Amino acid sequence: MADLDIETLRGSAVDACALLKVLGNPDRLLLLCQLTQGEHCVGDLASATGIEQPTLSQQLTVLRHNGLVSTRREGKQVNYSIASHQAMEVMQVLYRLYCQDPERKEPMK
Template sequence: MAHMADLDIETLRRSAADACGLLKVLGNPDRLLLLCQLTQGEHCVGDLANATGIVQPTLSQQLTVLRHNGLVSTRREGKQVHYSIASQQAMEVMQVLYRLYCQHPEREEPST
């Protein structure tokens, strides 16, 4: 385990700022829904709209925020735009959130 004297506080500050930036972008229910879908693989806009129930223009606005912050990337195929997660950090955080909040835990039997 590292001692406090071994830690570079400026590096930690930059890392903390990066983490705060990621958490700020994730702090929106629509963006979380979109990223949750994208953890399962690449999706086109229409599929994301159907899967999440997010309507235009909100869908485009949230995908733009994710793209501008480097969390997703796009691939065009004809008129279709496909989105995928571009940030390894975002993918890892989403995997933890998925495990904690999205998987169906085994339900406990009510006591009688």
């Protein structure tokens, strides 16, 4: 096994922790889960997730400021999509582990 550059690993660990910190909120996870299916407008996200408007706007702002989502304006409508390749990869793993597994019945402790 080749020696690992600890400084490179340290920088990667900082980046991974920043991503995980943003993902560590149930509302943001729900929003990103919806966005893995493609671009959605705010109204569609609200309907699909049940997240109330003030909270929805706040969480979308956090996702946007951290570079996880991007926006596209179409008239008065704002559409959101996942902008981060890393976030998409993590969401795909989370989906496989928590949403697809019919055997998973109890929450983790």
